[in-house]
Amino acid sequence: MGRSTTSKDAQALFHSLHSAYASTPTNLKIIDLYVMFAVVTAVIQVVYMAIVGSFPFNSFLSGVLSCVGTAVLAVCLRIQVNKENKEFKDLPPERAFADFVLCNLVLHLVIMNFLG
Amino acid sequence: MAGRKFPTVLLLILNLLSFLPFLTISFSPDHPTDRRILVLLDDLALKSSHSIFFTSLQSRGFDLDFKLADDPSIAVKRYGQYLYDGLILFSPSTDRFGGSLDLEGVLDFVDSGHDLILAAETSASDLIRSVAAECGVDFDEDPSAMVIDHTGYAVSQIEGDHTLIAADDFVQSDVILGSTKIEAPVLFKGTGHSLNPDNSLVLKILSASSSAYSANPASKLSNPPLLTGSAISLVSVVQARNNARIIISGSLDLFSNRLFRSGVQKAGSSYKYEKSGNEQFVTELSKWVFHERGHLKAVNLKHNMVGGTDEPSMYRINDDLEFSVEIYEWTGSSWVPYVANDVQVQFYMMSPYVLKTLSTNEKGLYHTSFKVPDVYGVFQFKVEYQRLGYTGLSLSKQIPVRPFRHNEYERFITTAFPYYGASFSMMAGFFIFSIVYLYNK
Numbered sequence: 241m242g243r244s245t246t247s248k249d250a251q252a253l254f255h256s257l258h259s260a261y262a263s264t265p266t267n268l269k270i271i272d273l274y275v276m277f278a279v280v281t282a283v284i285q286v287v288y289m290a291i292v293g294s295f296p297f298n299s300f301l302s303g304v305l306s307c308v309g310t311a312v313l314a315v316c317l318r319i320q321v322n323k324e325n326k327e328f329k330d331l332p333p334e335r336a337f338a339d340f341v342l343c344n345l346v347l348h349l350v351i352m353n354f355l356g
Numbered sequence: 357m358a359g360r361k362f363p364t365v366l367l368l369i370l371n372l373l374s375f376l377p378f379l380t381i382s383f384s385p386d387h388p389t390d391r392r393i394l395v396l397l398d399d400l401a402l403k404s405s406h407s408i409f410f411t412s413l414q415s416r417g418f419d420l421d422f423k424l425a426d427d428p429s430i431a432v433k434r435y436g437q438y439l440y441d442g443l444i445l446f447s448p449s450t451d452r453f454g455g456s457l458d459l460e461g462v463l464d465f466v467d468s469g470h471d472l473i474l475a476a477e478t479s480a481s482d483l484i485r486s487v488a489a490e491c492g493v494d495f496d497e498d499p500s501a502m503v504i505d506h507t508g509y510a511v512s513q514i515e516g517d518h519t520l521i522a523a524d525d526f527v528q529s530d531v532i533l534g535s536t537k538i539e540a541p542v543l544f545k546g547t548g549h550s551l552n553p554d555n556s557l558v559l560k561i562l563s564a565s566s567s568a569y570s571a572n573p574a575s576k577l578s579n580p581p582l583l584t585g586s587a588i589s590l591v592s593v594v595q596a597r598n599n600a601r602i603i604i605s606g607s608l609d610l611f612s613n614r615l616f617r618s619g620v621q622k623a624g625s626s627y628k629y630e631k632s633g634n635e636q637f638v639t640e641l642s643k644w645v646f647h648e649r650g651h652l653k654a655v656n657l658k659h660n661m662v663g664g665t666d667e668p669s670m671y672r673i674n675d676d677l678e679f680s681v682e683i684y685e686w687t688g689s690s691w692v693p694y695v696a697n698d699v700q701v702q703f704y705m706m707s708p709y710v711l712k713t714l715s716t717n718e719k720g721l722y723h724t725s726f727k728v729p730d731v732y733g734v735f736q737f738k739v740e741y742q743r744l745g746y747t748g749l750s751l752s753k754q755i756p757v758r759p760f761r762h763n764e765y766e767r768f769i770t771t772a773f774p775y776y777g778a779s780f781s782m783m784a785g786f787f788i789f790s791i792v793y794l795y796n797k
Contacts, residue, residue, distance in 0.1 A: 266796055267793060270792055270793055270796060271789075274785065277785055278782065281778050281781065281782070284774075285774060285775060285778050288774050293771075296769045302775065302779060303772075303774070304775075307778060307782060310782050310785070314789075337794075344786050348779075348782070348783050348786070351782075355775070355779055356765075356767065356768075356769065356772060356776075
């Protein structure tokens with residue numbers, strides 16, 4: 241009784257989340273997918289490090305930090321281009337994307353230097 | 357004819373002059389045996405009563421210069437150069453030396469690396485006592501005290517007062533006493549001494565037995581004697597840090613012909629030795645003290661990378677290196693390879709990071725190889741070899757160790773490929789994302 245109620249509730253919650261997310265604009269969905277990709281890559285690397293040990297520690301750090309940095313920058317972009325955020329309504333999305341590209345270039349330059 | 361002869365004679369004289377250094381050969385680092393020895397005596401009669409000892413020295417090539425201890429012409433030093441390599445003080449009752457020699461002079465003589473044999477007796481003078489005290493040996497304060505042993509005395513016709521003792525408690529050291537075991541006990545008649553515990557260089561060579569004590573044999577023993585048992589040293593040696601060697605004996609008779617030739621039978625033992633051990637004991641000891649034995653030198657300290665031959669000016673952390681040094685022992689006439697299995701090298705920076713025992717090829721070469729530790733700084737190769745009876749070796753050679761240069765680190769480590777992959781896929785992802793994001797409308 242209790243369990244079926246819980247799973248039903250979870251199902252209902254999931255369903256409502258899904259339907260609410262379906263109304264998200266496509267460009268934000270693309271950013272979400274990109275963030276997911278970065279986070280999964282980071283998790284894979286952490287698991288790999290736990291298995292083989294931390295020997296080329298600088299390589300590990302740059303690998304993981306490139307994923308984390310990418311995810312953070314993508315989230316920042318998502319905040320700035322979201323129409324519902326009134327805070328950034330004066331900021332054109334083109335300007336936000338240009339900032340994103342610049343930050344990414346700096347991030348990857350640093351990562352390449354630190355990679356080993 | 358005469359004009360042609362003259363240059364020939366000149367040439368001959370020049371030739372002879374060039375041999376002069378070999379004729380006046382003396383103590384030197386390459387030839388460490390002493391040659392010129394000053395013998396100071398109380399009485400010239402000692403020259404004949406101790407002739408066996410002196411003759412054995414002379415037959416081994418020593419140049420003995422006998423002088424009375426109060427001879428006003430005594431000088432050990434002229435123009436800052438020492439005239440002698442060794443000093444034998446057979447003058448126990450001298451209150452002050454003649455000439456320019458004094459206590460300070462004797463100590464300076466030893467401090468500059470020269471050797472000394474000092475024999476005292478009962479009623480030794482304050483001068484002799486203070487020389488001994490400076491060397492770390494304290495003679496019994498009672499001037500009339502002798503070492504008495506009622507169980508370890510030497511049997512003689514008359515019962516006597518048991519002051520002629522038969523001592524056989526030698527130090528276990530082949531380098532000091534020679535490799536041949538001294539079978540017969542050593543006859544000793546004289547005063548005992550104790551070693552100053554603050555002096556770590558002085559060493560008991562011949563100790564009294566546990567039943568011995570030091571007291572005046574003529575008077576009744578009213579107080580317990582100060583020196584008793586095997587704490588009494590009969591003969592002691594010092595090997596100073598500058599490799600000067602000193603023998604201090606509480607008995608001048610130890611060196612005498614009478615005791616050299618005397619038979620010995622220890623009380624309680626039925627076996628009578630035809631000849632006492634004195635001659636062998638004194639001869640071996642004098643070989644040691646005058647550097648005919650136990651003098652080491654270390655040469656050719658070398659180090660290089662494994663596989664290389666040149667000596668680098670610097671090593672990198674984790675380099676593999678080879679270290680070698682040659683050690684020779686002086687036999688009195690030539691240098692022979694020194695063979696031991698306990699020579700160690702330290703790779704030292706404030707404390708030894710590496711301590712390795714060197715292996716030897718039995719031809720004098722000691723070598724080892726090791727890895728430079730994962731620490732950079734200014735290191736030293738150090739060989740500290742201090743063994744009983746041998747001259748101390750103390751070598752060090754400085755060598756800096758540097759860390760990896762930035763371009764000497766490993767590149768493209770296999771383990772790190774997933775990380776490389778992740779970084780590059782992030783870049784590719786950024787590129788693809790940009791295209792998709794810009795053209796998705």
